[in-house]
Amino acid sequence: MKGAPVSGTRNLRINGEAKPVEVPADMPLLWVLRDVLGMTGTKFGCGVAQCGACTVHVDGQPTRSCVLPVSAVEGKAVTTIEAASRSDAGARVQRAWLDLEVVQCGYCQSGQIMSAMALLRDKPDPSDADIDAAMSGNICRCGTYVRIREAIKLAAGAPKGRP
Numbered sequence: 291m292k293g294a295p296v297s298g299t300r301n302l303r304i305n306g307e308a309k310p311v312e313v314p315a316d317m318p319l320l321w322v323l324r325d326v327l328g329m330t331g332t333k334f335g336c337g338v339a340q341c342g343a344c345t346v347h348v349d350g351q352p353t354r355s356c357v358l359p360v361s362a363v364e365g366k367a368v369t370t371i372e373a374a375s376r377s378d379a380g381a382r383v384q385r386a387w388l389d390l391e392v393v394q395c396g397y398c399q400s401g402q403i404m405s406a407m408a409l410l411r412d413k414p415d416p417s418d419a420d421i422d423a424a425m426s427g428n429i430c431r432c433g434t435y436v437r438i439r440e441a442i443k444l445a446a447g448a449p450k451g452r453p
């Protein structure tokens with residue numbers, strides 16, 4: 291017989307800080323971030339892993355937080371848009387986003403930036419095919435795709451700093 295989800299302490303590590311939370315094991319990470327911890331930079335778009343608005347990094351990998359049970363990230367490092375600028379790739383991406391005025395309504399952009407920063411960390415000089423592969427899961431209803439591609443290329447050419 292299936293019972294109610296069991297609440298308990300989940301020992302999370304988010305943006306380098308320990309964040310124990312009392313939530314059910316199957317609560318999606320996105321709910322924990324936004325509704326429990328008040329970290330609203332990560333957005334809810336579709337809720338079914340189709341749009342990429344909720345992308346965070348889990349142990350460095352871009353991951354859809356809307357369908358990820360919080361129990362799956364215990365013991366792992368979660369990075370959100372709030373800490374994107376702490377990494378070299380994230381700082382370069384955010385700078386390029388501003389320089390090229392990528393954002394329109396902005397709703398998808400946290401997820402776009404999290405995907406772009408993982409791409410540049412792993413492939414400092416990405417080809418168009420690399421960009422397509424890394425960014426294809428991030429939907430933008432405002433159609434900012436051309437500026438996103440230009441900004442990734444601008445960020446790739448920017449001086450490299452700390453890792």
Ligand code: FES
Pocket residue numbers: 333334335336337338339340341342343344345354355356357
């Ligand atoms: S809100 Fe998670 S992929 Fe759309």
Ligand code: FES
Pocket residue numbers: 393394395396397398399429430431432433434
């Ligand atoms: S900027 Fe509006 S959805 Fe992407």
